[in-house]
Amino acid sequence: MKVIISGAGIGGLALAQGLHHAGHEVVVFERGTLPEGPSGYRLRLDSRAVAVLRRLLPPELWTALLASGVGAGAIQRLGYHDQHLRFLAEDRREDFDVLMIGRGPLRRMLAHGIVDRVRWSTTVASYDVGPESVSVTLSDGTVEHGDLVVSAEGVHSPLRVQLLGDAGYRSTGSIAVSGRVPGRPTDLGLPVMDEALRLGYLLASGPHELGMFLAVHDPSAGPSIDPAAVGPVAPDLEDAYLTWGLIGPESDMPTGDDAALRHGVEQLVASWHPEFGRLPGLSDPASVQRYGITAATEVPIWPTTAVTVLGDAVHAVPPSGGIGASTAIRDAGHLVEAISATSGRAELLRALHSYEQTMRGYADQVVADSVKPLHWQHQLASPAVHTVATGVLAGAQGLRRLVRR
Numbered sequence: 001m002k003v004i005i006s007g008a009g010i011g012g013l014a015l016a017q018g019l020h021h022a023g024h025e026v027v028v029f030e031r032g033t034l035p036e037g038p039s040g041y042r043l044r045l046d047s048r049a050v051a052v053l054r055r056l057l058p059p060e061l062w063t064a065l066l067a068s069g070v071g072a073g074a075i076q077r078l079g080y081h082d083q084h085l086r087f088l089a090e091d092r093r094e095d096f097d098v099l100m101i102g103r104g105p106l107r108r109m110l111a112h113g114i115v116d117r118v119r120w121s122t123t124v125a126s127y128d129v130g131p132e133s134v135s136v137t138l139s140d141g142t143v144e145h146g147d148l149v150v151s152a153e154g155v156h157s158p159l160r161v162q163l164l165g166d167a168g169y170r171s172t173g174s175i176a177v178s179g180r181v182p183g184r185p186t187d188l189g190l191p192v193m194d195e196a197l198r199l200g201y202l203l204a205s206g207p208h209e210l211g212m213f214l215a216v217h218d219p220s221a222g223p224s225i226d227p228a229a230v231g232p233v234a235p236d237l238e239d240a241y242l243t244w245g246l247i248g249p250e251s252d253m254p255t256g257d258d259a260a261l262r263h264g265v266e267q268l269v270a271s272w273h274p275e276f277g278r279l280p281g282l283s284d285p286a287s288v289q290r291y292g293i294t295a296a297t298e299v300p301i302w303p304t305t306a307v308t309v310l311g312d313a314v315h316a317v318p319p320s321g322g323i324g325a326s327t328a329i330r331d332a333g334h335l336v337e338a339i340s341a342t343s344g345r346a347e348l349l350r351a352l353h354s355y356e357q358t359m360r361g362y363a364d365q366v367v368a369d370s371v372k373p374l375h376w377q378h379q380l381a382s383p384a385v386h387t388v389a390t391g392v393l394a395g396a397q398g399l400r401r402l403v404r405r
């Protein structure tokens, strides 16, 4: 079977790996290029996504992937703090994060061995379903035929719009500005953050519905596998960095180029602990970006054809949940499983229908869970609640309940 995948992001590449190793012909179209060097943000992949990747990747690539990230022991908690960096509460979990890996290394690892199956800098414009085959038309007018087309283009997917008639997401009203600071907090003169980040992530709640998420990524400090166990594929190791993301209401968040964004964030956190205000200036200017937080509307039911859709293209997961990439990988795993052993169009359509039903079974819940962390900011926005919740440090359990509602 020949499968055309539109989009070499996380889900598209995971699918391509799985299908390629199952013996299918795969062609991936990607409008961008494969990033080199440090790029993007650190992703956390949950245990489900890691289990899928283990199944989809050949063993030597799997061990190299693990060696390119940080394993479970490095993150033991999510700590809630106020804007003065005072500890409020924490969320501890047994399997808190299984693999933390930069988006660049993850995509490079997922492209390993199939890089010649990807046509980079090539944009897919539309699809067409014929009686025997299906095709995509590229933006230069070229047509490519296959047996199945998978839209894996993330949010703003043109094929999703063609298939389902709408973009399938809404704005949450929140905007994020994020950046990455090269180095470890210890070396950067951020002692209070260093202490707070030692056991895991930090979520700081400020006034006016502002919240900042912080995480340190240091693959050399805690690789998830003994380097001696790594096979012939070399790990893709990044130098240590700290990522931050300030989320707030659209009307208050800065706009403009990276200098304007950094200046705007400095102003917004001016009354916070001074270490927050130092982050924009320490950041790699190229890493500073602003993006709207969008969330999928309910995944619709559609008549199955030889065109299907996975990942953010069908269920845009807001980054506040930290689970969108994991869910795209989960989709890819189900799709590979469903179509691997099919032959003929009728069987393929039955398999695709089964994949779509399975994906619908969890996607809406994943999106709903990912929107929840935005609610605590709205709840804390009321001056009375903010004062009580952040002032009464001994009442951490109260905040914890508040956060979880």
Ligand SMILES: Cc1cc2nc3c(=O)[nH]c(=O)nc-3n(C[C@H](O)[C@H](O)[C@H](O)COP(=O)(O)OP(=O)(O)OC[C@H]3O[C@@H](n4cnc5c(N)ncnc54)[C@H](O)[C@@H]3O)c2cc1C
Pocket (backbone or CB within 6 Å): 006, 007, 008, 009, 010, 011, 012, 029, 030, 031, 032, 041, 042, 043, 044, 045, 122, 123, 124, 125, 152, 153, 154, 155, 156, 157, 158, 178, 245, 291, 310, 311, 312, 313, 317, 318, 319, 322, 323, 324, 325, 326, 327, 328
């Ligand atoms: C700051 C931030 C932090 C995040 N942290 C986490 C985290 O810790 N854990 C987690 O699980 N998730 C996280 N996410 C979410 C995660 O990045 C996304 O949910 C995930 O990348 C979705 O995967 P995807 O394959 O659906 O789409 P993408 O990874 O977005 O890939 C889509 C690809 O399709 C390409 N494309 C688009 N249109 C076309 C076209 N017409 N033709 C050809 N190619 C096209 C794009 O260039 C892109 O490469 C985070 C997101 C952000 C913004």
